[in-house]
Amino acid sequence: MFSLTQGAAVRVIDHFQYAMFCLLVLMCFGDKLEESKIKEIKTMQRRMMRAFSGFNLLNICPTLTKILFRKRWHKLFQLRQQQHSVLIPLINSRKKVNEEAKAKASSAHDDNDSVLCYVDTLLGLELPEKKRKLETEEMVSLCSEFLNAGTDTTSTALQWIMANVVKHQEIQEKLYEEIKGVVLVRTGEVEIEEEDLHNMPYLRAVILEGLRRHPPAHFVLPHVVSEDVVVGGHVVPKNGSVNFMVAEMGWDPNVWEDPMEFKPERFLVGGDNDKKVEFDIKGNREIKMMPFGAGRRICPASGLAILHLEYFVANLVWKFEWNKVDEVDLSEAQEFTIVMKNPLRARLIPRH
Numbered sequence: 001m002f003s004l005t006q007g008a009a010v011r012v013i014d015h016f017q018y019a020m021f022c023l024l025v026l027m028c029f030g031d032k033l034e035e036s037k038i039k040e041i042k043t044m045q046r047r048m049m050r051a052f053s054g055f056n057l058l059n060i061c062p063t064l065t066k067i068l069f070r071k072r073w074h075k076l077f078q079l080r081q082q083q084h085s086v087l088i089p090l091i092n093s094r095k096k097v098n099e100e101a102k103a104k105a106s107s108a109h110d111d112n113d114s115v116l117c118y119v120d121t122l123l124g125l126e127l128p129e130k131k132r133k134l135e136t137e138e139m140v141s142l143c144s145e146f147l148n149a150g151t152d153t154t155s156t157a158l159q160w161i162m163a164n165v166v167k168h169q170e171i172q173e174k175l176y177e178e179i180k181g182v183v184l185v186r187t188g189e190v191e192i193e194e195e196d197l198h199n200m201p202y203l204r205a206v207i208l209e210g211l212r213r214h215p216p217a218h219f220v221l222p223h224v225v226s227e228d229v230v231v232g233g234h235v236v237p238k239n240g241s242v243n244f245m246v247a248e249m250g251w252d253p254n255v256w257e258d259p260m261e262f263k264p265e266r267f268l269v270g271g272d273n274d275k276k277v278e279f280d281i282k283g284n285r286e287i288k289m290m291p292f293g294a295g296r297r298i299c300p301a302s303g304l305a306i307l308h309l310e311y312f313v314a315n316l317v318w319k320f321e322w323n324k325v326d327e328v329d330l331s332e333a334q335e336f337t338i339v340m341k342n343p344l345r346a347r348l349i350p351r352h
């Protein structure tokens, strides 16, 4: 992930974003693409995302806005065209892989060299009500959503968590000791595997504390109520738009002790030798925080995101000693997500 001179100061967010994007591209298209291809997809997706807020207006009354905002419509079509030219060949090549596997009468998914990727699942999907397969254009939108929704959110969360790991060296020490205890029982094994993560309750607590204290999204996506409802004595009329103050929930002093402090231990239950984490992150029983939203439109990838965060944090702490360059500044700035105003810089020393 990093190429660095021993102990050099690294601005980590660009590496986190790129690593996360590569991982999602692999999960999406099932292929390890060339770096130049990945960069082409990334640049195109960024362009689309930057322009997106300006396109919301076009939705209000398309017949009218097509006359009033011709230039903006033109730009939207141009960007969409570019997106097609980059993503459709990748979808088609996956289609071919699937067809060839079928022709050989063996499933591509049983083949050890291939993974079941997101596009495979889209190709296999039949819309139950409409009784039809997805159009290629619909798959482009879904792949685009998959890449956009997963990259900044996870890499932002990772940066906030690592910032706290650098700021609070005692947390880093505890993490390292926990990882060592799990990994060193296997001789000659230096990579942390997915299964190891189940035996690292303190790591899980650090991730949850990161999502509570620094949720990447301070609001969920806007929702509209389908009928009049009364909430806490207030009427929300049909079609009224509602949102939730995600960050404020996680910082509520009536629910959390010292809410602005970074204290992973708050998520640990059980004695010293039997520590575990039992927390209802999806808000099925009660909602104490909701970094992924809650209910029907909850982030569909909450489990995946937590797995990615655990995997990255564990390996980063296992492989490197993370030291401060300057005092870690936890001020926030609004971009696509709530990011660190002064991105984390750390001095990394390989441990092994």
Ligand code: HEM
Binding pocket: 024, 145, 146, 147, 149, 150, 151, 153, 154, 157, 215, 216, 217, 219, 220, 221, 222, 291, 292, 293, 294, 296, 297, 298, 299, 300, 301, 302, 304, 305, 306
């Ligand atoms: C730490 C990482 C992540 C956080 C904090 C996060 C948070 C959220 C939130 C708050 C929502 C809106 C929920 C609502 O409107 O009620 C959402 C929606 C969504 N997220 Fe995530 N997310 C993360 C990672 C991911 C990843 C890795 C993917 C995909 C690979 C993903 C895909 C989506 C999609 C597709 C939606 C829209 C769901 C819908 O419209 O019903 N997210 N996420």
